[in-house]
Amino acid sequence: EVVLTQSPGTLSVSPGEGATLSCRASQTISGNYIAWYQQKPGQAPRLLIYSVFARATGIPDKFSGSGSGSDFTLTISRLDPEDFAVYYCQQYRSSPHTFGQGTKVEIK
Amino acid sequence: EVQLLESGGNLVQPGGSLRLSCTASGFTFNDYGMTWVRQAPGKGLEWVSAVSPTGGTTYYADSVKGRFTISRDNSKNTLYLQMDSLRPDDTAVYYCAKNSGGYFGLLEYWGQGTMVTVSS
DSSP states (O other): OOOEEEEOSEEEEOTTSOEEEEEEESSOOGGGOEEEEEEOTTSOOEEEEETTTEEOTTOOTTEEEEEETTEEEEEEOSOOGGGOSEEEEEEOSSSSOOBOOOEEEEEO | OOEEEEEOOOEEOTTOOEEEEEEEESSOGGGSOEEEEEEOTTSOEEEEEEEOTTSOOEEEOTTTTTTEEEEEETTTTEEEEEEOSOOGGGOEEEEEEEEOSSSTTOEEEEOOOEEEEEOO
16 A cells, blocks of 8 residues: 655645645655645545646646655645645555545645 | 535444445546545545446455445446444545546545444
8 A cells, every 4th residue: 555645744834925745655656646635624625736747627827746756746836815725645556545644734 | 517416424333334325417427437535523535445437346445345335326327335334433524536537546526525423
């Protein structure tokens, strides 16, 4: 089973600033099968990024993904109030399609 | 518009059973894999189970293997999760999700979830 470790657990950011979230896999994820999801309180998760880099439909370019091998990053530029949420990475390379434990981006 | 509506969540005693349903609309159901993901109160997401478009191939997390069974009825556009031998640590919101057509396991759309509580 692939274990995904996200850091930091909580990130305190001021509105208008940027944020960098990390996701490290316990083994190489070949084929770039890494996704990022956003979850706001009381809501279902929403797909943001897939295949490491690609933005899902309707996702603004303030969200960008990068990385390779076993280290992946989600970067959010110019945080707006609606961007404060919990973000999860997921690998869908092999079953079980595991999630990281999440990074909470909170208002500083 | 893709819609996924989960139902069947309830309060059940430890050792009991429950069947969740997820009714899909807005897409050709039998063309896509489907997945169940759960979230315990105040915790992160946990991938539970997935099924291929035809229902012929299924996948399970170790934590539920042998106790949960995923299935689908493509004639009814409905996904199921049969949960047996339930334990308190199965308490969670259960989400169903539509997989991407291009990438099995990539969760494009999610339902709003149904709450399962396992307690005496």
